[in-house]
Amino acid sequence: MTIPTIERFRHETRRRTLTIAATERLTPHMLRLTLSGPELEGFVSLSPGDHIKIFVPDGQGGQAMRDYTPRHHDAAQGTLVIDFALHDAGLATQWALSVQPGDKAEIGGPRGSQVIGGPVARWLLVGDETALPSIARRVEELPRGVFVTTLVAVPGPEDEQPLAIGEGRAFWAHRQDPTDPAPLLEQLAGIEVQPETFVWIAAEAGVARALRDHLLDRGHPPAWLKAAGYWVAGEADASAKDL
Numbered sequence: 001m002t003i004p005t006i007e008r009f010r011h012e013t014r015r016r017t018l019t020i021a022a023t024e025r026l027t028p029h030m031l032r033l034t035l036s037g038p039e040l041e042g043f044v045s046l047s048p049g050d051h052i053k054i055f056v057p058d059g060q061g062g063q064a065m066r067d068y069t070p071r072h073h074d075a076a077q078g079t080l081v082i083d084f085a086l087h088d089a090g091l092a093t094q095w096a097l098s099v100q101p102g103d104k105a106e107i108g109g110p111r112g113s114q115v116i117g118g119p120v121a122r123w124l125l126v127g128d129e130t131a132l133p134s135i136a137r138r139v140e141e142l143p144r145g146v147f148v149t150t151l152v153a154v155p156g157p158e159d160e161q162p163l164a165i166g167e168g169r170a171f172w173a174h175r176q177d178p179t180d181p182a183p184l185l186e187q188l189a190g191i192e193v194q195p196e197t198f199v200w201i202a203a204e205a206g207v208a209r210a211l212r213d214h215l216l217d218r219g220h221p222p223a224w225l226k227a228a229g230y231w232v233a234g235e236a237d238a239s240a241k242d243l
């Protein structure tokens with residue numbers, strides 16, 4: 001059986017100081033920042049699975065770094081869009097909520113890109129709101145004719161976003177506790193996963209693990225699945241990038 005390919009690319013990493021061009025509350029729990037500035041020149045993001053580092057004040061006079069997805073890069077316009085899932089307490093979340101157009105933003109990366117290709121006829125994209133920027137971008141960037149199913153957990157119906165899903169299907173789960181895999185698992189159990197479907201999962205690490213295990217138990221081949229913990233409950237600046 002043929003299997004998907006994962007091509008790895010390295011990029012020159014440099015730190016860029018950009019300016020906040022716009023802020024927009026997309027949904028109650030998602031804040032969009034548009035960054036721009038001459039230092040965006042040469043920025044490359046080849047995959048929706050990429051991440052950049054955002055440098056934010058650590059509250060003690062220094063800086064902390066957090067990982068975020070380049071949601072949309074427009075080289076011609078010179079803009080980079082980042083979507084922040086808003087949660088109770090976090091340095092990056094606080095920073096995103098505090099900035100105004102004209103303020104500075106410091107970013108680094110992406111250091112590299114992993115481009116998934118080969119004989120992928122269908123995609124199943126599953127995750128929580130931290131994965132939504134990557135999922136929304138992938139849906140937009142997939143070639144026409146590739147069937148995509150999305151399943152995303154968000155706090156409530158008002159947090160759902162329109163996805164450029166075409167002929168595909170978008171499922172939403174609503175949940176109180178983002179560390180509880182049950183609402184996603186319940187819906188995933190009812191979704192048929194055909195051969196040649198690449199499954200991409202990102203959520204809180206324990207949730208991502210539970211979703212991955214469920215699909216492997218159903219016999220989905222490991223080469224057709226990639227799962228990541230985009231955050232780890234109870235730990236700041238933590239992730240499990242390859243589960």
Ligand SMILES: Cc1cc2nc3c(=O)[nH]c(=O)nc-3n(C[C@H](O)[C@H](O)[C@H](O)COP(=O)(O)OP(=O)(O)OC[C@H]3O[C@@H](n4cnc5c(N)ncnc54)[C@H](O)[C@@H]3O)c2cc1C
Pocket residue numbers: 049050051066067068069070083084085086087088089090091092093094129130131133134178229230231232233234235236237238239240241
């Ligand atoms: C490759 C990659 C891409 C990512 N892309 C995005 C993106 O585009 N948008 C996005 O919003 N996030 C994204 N994330 C997740 C983001 O990096 C983490 O959620 C990060 O911890 C947020 O930083 P913070 O400073 O707000 O919270 P932290 O200071 O890191 O954490 C403080 C506390 O909040 C908890 N916590 C962290 N995130 C959440 C959450 N979402 N909900 C509830 N509790 C949380 C932590 O467990 C910790 O207890 C991505 C992560 C990875 C690895």
